[in-house]
Amino acid sequence: MSATGIGAPVRRKEDQRFVTGQGRYVDDFNRPGQAYAYFLRSPHAHAAIRSIDVSQAKAMPGVLAVFTGDDLAADRIGGLICGWMIHSKDGTPMKAGPHPALAQGKVRYVGDHVAVVIAETLAQAKDAAEAIAVDYDVLPAVVDTAQATKASVQVHDVSPDNTVFNWHLGNKDETDAAFARAKHVTKIDLINNRLVPNPIEPRAALGEYDPGTDNYTLYTTSQNPHVARLVLSAFIGVAPEHKLRVIAPDVGGGFGSKIFIYAEETVCVWAAKKVKRPVKWTSDRSEAFLSDAHGRDHVTHAEMATDENGKIIGLKVHTIANLGAYLSTFSSSVPTYLYAPLLSGQYDIPAIYCEVDGVYTNTAPVDAYRGAGRPEATFVIERLVEKTARELGQDPAEFRRKNYITQFPHATPVIMTYDTGDYAASLDKALELADYRNFQARKQDSARRGKLRGIGFSSYIEACGIAPSQAVGSLGAGVGLWESAEVRVNPTGSVEVLTGSHSHGQGHETTFAQLVSDRLGIPIDQVSIVHGDTDKVQFGMGTYGSRSGAVGMSAIAKALDKVIAKGKKVAAHVLEASEGDVEFKDGRFGIAGTDRSLAFGEVALQAYIAHKFSGQELEPGLKEGAFYDPTNFTFPAGVHICEVEIDPETGVAKIERWTAVDDFGVIINPMIVEGQVHGGIAQGVGQALLEGAVYDQNGQLVTASFNDYCMPRAIDLPSFQVGMTVTPCPSNPLGIKGCGEAGAIAAPPAVINAITDALGHEDIAMPATPQAIWRAAQKARMPMAAE
Amino acid sequence: MYAFEYHRPASVKQAADLASQFEDSKFLAGGHTLLPTMKLRLAAPANLVDLGQIAELRGIERSGSTVTIGAMMKHAEVANSGDIRSSIPALAEMAELIGDPHVRNRGTIGGSIANNDPSADYPAACLALNATIVTDRRKIAADDFFQGIFSTALDEGELITRVAFQTPKQAAYAKFRNPASRYALVGVFVARHADGVRVAVTGAGSNGVFRVPEMEAALNLSFTPEALDGISVSTDAMNSDIHADAAYRAHLVGVMARRAVQAAASRS
């Protein structure tokens, strides 16, 4: 392993600029003549708009324009779309209500976009927004996920009972049969709490129009600028695709919330042409709480059947998934194809049946959030497995081991074929690192101090590297999920890699360069990674679902192979040898069995000066591109163990130990991977203990600021014990599985399993706040006083 | 934020004059409450009178059994003051529990007391340490100063200049933080003075900071955590929100009071 190659803990190249304040985020871009947009948002969760009077606002100082939904409609600007078609059990397509960028006749959640003011300054735009008179006919709101279909309130005309789809997966008859012969059935009711994504950089958009060339430019906080361009041009229709340049520069975190195409970016591009000025919008934190797509929000009943040997023989799941007031870009896929196919977990379960009812409510749209569907699935299966083990009186680790899949490939009854893994190896290592052997002694010690100690497991699996285009196409996706790369070798031998992946914190400028350094044998500082600009990178699908390593880097690897192949041709000409005799090793092209060789840089120069060959024999230049379409998902998996100590007097649960043993396949940069694991666990602990978006019954977001919405802090977390096991992924050239979401997927059930273990009963929901735990502890048996 | 006029007086007199000259004015101390409210357009004073340049409002003095703190002293300055650490360590510890480093290095004692947020920490310290709030016009006993949520005895344009605390024999503050905001969900300040014990509770009460006479009476007889056994505060007077309902808050008052007594009693 070289110091900068695959497997090396290279310091992140991009951090110099980030930690010294030199990063350039959307809000750092200012264009000549720039004006500011401010969105008037609905204060009501549900209301008909009788009229909007903008005349006074238009006359306010500095105001360039005030637009409403009517203006967008007059310009034939389409609504926002949901790009994944889900069909109900009866074959009918999901019921997608209209999703205009600015409200047309109705508002459906607090924060919904009513009108936009464009003014010389932001303050003037805000002042004018206050002068817009909207006559609302306030309607009752439906908020509660479980009650959505029973409410008399109707969010969209297309869906009389607020149902978006009644979807299912798996074999019902086989599952019923399994339950019929079960020795034991364990049942559980779960709520997967709604979360607000809260990336550190709020969303922003800056639209610009050049009347001379008829070109549009959008700077936006996007995880996938090409997808944004495609949707904005082909579906929403703000500009033709070849006339629209989308730039997603440095982006400060996304966690999924910046995948989607939102109203604000649509309006900024369109309005830039209307007012003939660049138009900028930057979300403030209050707007982010209200209008970024939220995550999770499931209500689930699940049952697990076991036979007389304690083997799991069946799983039945019914979930109601709150999709909010509108279908966001990928919302329909999250509680369906990103959820149910993971319900087999790491276990050999012969029969699984899952039903999911997607529902509308008068709340912010819900879409993918770190893990997207997979944390929800893992929470169901890992809570249920834990509870089953307890009911059967079995050690939770051994119960899991007994039910692990051990033969690969393994086809689950819910679509997926797991390619490889060694779950017991991760479990063994985790048990060792967690000092499971001495847990009882620690529990006794806690009891002596009046504290309740518990241990919780999470044997999670996820599907990453999304995804084979053919497969997702057959499941309803509107796009393919390959990735592209272009490797441009300069005459001096330095290399630029253009990738369709997008880095918004993941460290691609480092890890992708490590791959190039490793393959071409050149120093890492000779490599730059270019991403996030549709004028530079031809096309790409972006970054989410831990796909950038497995899919994005595989595309780069493929392009690098082509560069090396071309380099061999060039070297053969220069060295006057036959191409078949040229080998590339350690950064040199050499003739086998001789000492004649050329460094990579020398070959690059020869390729461009082209003195040693004619254009007829070989094209000059050294530049290759590739599209890589994966053949399977990847399946990172691992075991996390959480140990908590509860103060029953206050209800405070302190995480005393955290052990994470993950199998991410081949690791490019262990330091970055650990960072991803740490951040993921922190987010998962946030969900389990601290975070929860709460709407009141009128649809007002109660947790609309950090005063009430509790993010995890360093003080809430222990020092993590992180270990790795490695089974290389067989389906991609690098053996990578992906690591970006694992922590957030693994953590919530580990925490809740630990808390329920400490309490001695299962009755606690997320977030398990001190108040909730205190109340639950009243029901718990008190610890035995030590002699 | 709406536009406003900014004034920066150099003395208490100038500040008071400005406040009386402009009807729609507000003093600006650390700005950690006022500025966010203005940014959210919930407050819109036409004039801001910045107290940051007034030397008279700064300083910490110890004389006899009193510690006097200038209104513009920041939480971090109180937390790190050697005089306070040696005379009333509980007060320094309380200041150290406020918010985060940014807040502690901007927020001031005067601003916190004038604001009387029902979850703020200082009001409990003032009541338990029998403080006197000194203004440009008069002296007000803490017992008379705090008059319910965000409401104080201050008149229009009246300026807090200093706060004088009575040095206790033993004292401690036990704070249960709101997990999100880090303000007090329940904070109990217990102080044992020569003339009796004071127990003050912040965060919990639906009418702001309050004392608990039953606890004080019991602790006057025996300054031990056990003395509080069986004493509870009524849930009727408790705040209730998504973080803690009235029953949980009332319970925490008892727990935090016992912990504060425990800590105070173990102090030499």
Ligand SMILES: Cc1cc2nc3c(=O)[nH]c(=O)nc-3n(C[C@H](O)[C@H](O)[C@H](O)COP(=O)(O)OP(=O)(O)OC[C@H]3O[C@@H](n4cnc5c(N)ncnc54)[C@H](O)[C@@H]3O)c2cc1C
């Ligand atoms: C994130 C965050 C967390 C916080 N956590 C806590 C916490 O845990 N505990 C806690 O107690 N507090 C907390 N605070 C509040 C903070 O500690 C400040 O004390 C509080 O904001 C008020 O002080 P200030 O100096 O910032 O006053 P300002 O915001 O400047 O003023 C507040 C009010 O007091 C008036 N005022 C200011 N000084 C005087 C004076 N000398 N005389 C008369 N009127 C005056 C102003 O006109 C204004 O109305 C927190 C604040 C933030 C932003």
